[in-house]
Amino acid sequence: MSDTPWRDDPNYGGMTDAAARPSWEEAQRRKAKVIQHPNQKAPPESEGKEPRFKFRLLRDMRAEPPKKDWLIKGIFAPGETSAWIAPPGKLKSALIGEASFAIASNLADWHGYKVKKSGAVIYFALERVSLVERRLVAYQARASEESDDPPIAVVPGIFDLMDPSIVDHVLAVIRDVEKAVGCPVVMIVLDTFAKTIAAGGGDEDKAKDQGKVFANIQRIKDALGAKAPHVAIIGHTGKDETRGSRGSNAILGDVDLMVTITGDGAIKTATSIKSNDGEERPLFSFKPELVEDGVDEDGEPTTINIVSQDDVSTQDALSKSKSGGWTKGLHLVRTVVSEAVLDRGIDHRVRQTGPLVKAVPLDVPRGIHKNRYVGSGDGDRDEAERKAWRRNIKAAQENGLISGEMYDGQELIWLSSTKP
Numbered sequence: 001m002s003d004t005p006w007r008d009d010p011n012y013g014g015m016t017d018a019a020a021r022p023s024w025e026e027a028q029r030r031k032a033k034v035i036q037h038p039n040q041k042a043p044p045e046s047e048g049k050e051p052r053f054k055f056r057l058l059r060d061m062r063a064e065p066p067k068k069d070w071l072i073k074g075i076f077a078p079g080e081t082s083a084w085i086a087p088p089g090k091l092k093s094a095l096i097g098e099a100s101f102a103i104a105s106n107l108a109d110w111h112g113y114k115v116k117k118s119g120a121v122i123y124f125a126l127e128r129v130s131l132v133e134r135r136l137v138a139y140q141a142r143a144s145e146e147s148d149d150p151p152i153a154v155v156p157g158i159f160d161l162m163d164p165s166i167v168d169h170v171l172a173v174i175r176d177v178e179k180a181v182g183c184p185v186v187m188i189v190l191d192t193f194a195k196t197i198a199a200g201g202g203d204e205d206k207a208k209d210q211g212k213v214f215a216n217i218q219r220i221k222d223a224l225g226a227k228a229p230h231v232a233i234i235g236h237t238g239k240d241e242t243r244g245s246r247g248s249n250a251i252l253g254d255v256d257l258m259v260t261i262t263g264d265g266a267i268k269t270a271t272s273i274k275s276n277d278g279e280e281r282p283l284f285s286f287k288p289e290l291v292e293d294g295v296d297e298d299g300e301p302t303t304i305n306i307v308s309q310d311d312v313s314t315q316d317a318l319s320k321s322k323s324g325g326w327t328k329g330l331h332l333v334r335t336v337v338s339e340a341v342l343d344r345g346i347d348h349r350v351r352q353t354g355p356l357v358k359a360v361p362l363d364v365p366r367g368i369h370k371n372r373y374v375g376s377g378d379g380d381r382d383e384a385e386r387k388a389w390r391r392n393i394k395a396a397q398e399n400g401l402i403s404g405e406m407y408d409g410q411e412l413i414w415l416s417s418t419k420p
Contacts, residue, residue: 083232086261088236093234333369336365
């Protein structure tokens with residue numbers, strides 16, 4: 001090769017040596033970084049720079065298969081993200097506070113799910129920090145001798161998780177907490193998801209704003225590598241509780257597990273509606289417990305709602321009558337959905353990669369219900385029918401008797417349970 005190879009390259013014809021040489025040399029450096037096919041000549045050695053992308057071959061995966069680790073078996077896994085969705089007042093924050101305490105305290109189990117690994121938990125309380133702290137203190141008082149000094153840290157205040165600069169601040173507080181408690185941080189709680197977006201002027205309805213948050217969550221995990229914690233997100237449902245999380249449904253693609261909390265009475269049920277490596281099903285049921293947690297300035301006791309330790313059977317929670325969960329109104333829902341599926345049912349793959357079911361557009365059973373509904377004879381029959389439909393279709397979905405999702409611009413539903 002000549003001492004002035006750029007002069008022989010037609011791409012640099014007419015350029016002075018001073019201009020052509022640095023441009024030509026930069027082009028050669030870029031070419032050297034290109035990953036070539038194994039049968040091609042190996043590229044020149046890079047100039048000591050770390051390659052942007054790394055890879056692992058399938059043969060290496062077979063030799064050292066990746067393993068699934070758990071904090072709480074079947075629910076919380078290191079390096080994953082879960083979303084816990086419910087309307088206000090359904091105890092979602094109380095439930096995740098209890099889960100945080102179980103992990104930090106290395107309790108035997110959490111609602112029947114075995115605690116496999118313990119460690120520190122950081123609870124980012126973007127709202128109601130006093131309530132979060134009071135609940136954690138109440139769980140500590142209830143555990144008494146079972147847990148001496150669980151490593152849980154509460155970080156108060158709102159922050160913009162859409163801003164990439166927040167990543168370094170989160171990593172810094174993780175390091176500080178680990179130094180303070182002497183063990184690794186294994187879970188982070190974000191309460192609530194809405195506030196992490198609103199703090200930066202974003203909108204939950206915008207997929208791009210949600211995407212910025214999840215990109216930064218992933219940057220935090222990537223920076224920590226094998227020590228990445230689980231990230232538990234607490235969020236709200238929209239006006240229609242049966243449709244899951246409020247705002248853009250892009251969140252479904254970014255979480256490994258999504259759990260909704262339902263139940264209008266004292267008993268609530270946590271149901272998995274999206275799971276990357278588990279079933280979509282009711283997980284467990286629970287109920288609140290009102291406990292005294294101190295006294296006010298007048299010397300009177302103050303109380304707080306936490307999650308009760310009492311065992312609540314999920315089956316009992318789902319059973320509304322001796323008919324195994326199908327009340328009179330739910331029997332009608334089952335009947336009209338079954339008829340609609342027989343008449344207009346289509347094969348549908350749940351969430352594109354899930355099981356194949358016979359589904360039907362929601363308006364089909366809705367039309368049958370209008371014709372079949374028998375009112376009391378008092379008042380407006382159409383209004384009574386509309387209320388009955390809304391009430392019973394919601395109850396059927398809350399109890400896992402039917403399921404549904406949006407597909408190709410329409411809402412499809414199908415039977416999840418056919419027990420009489």
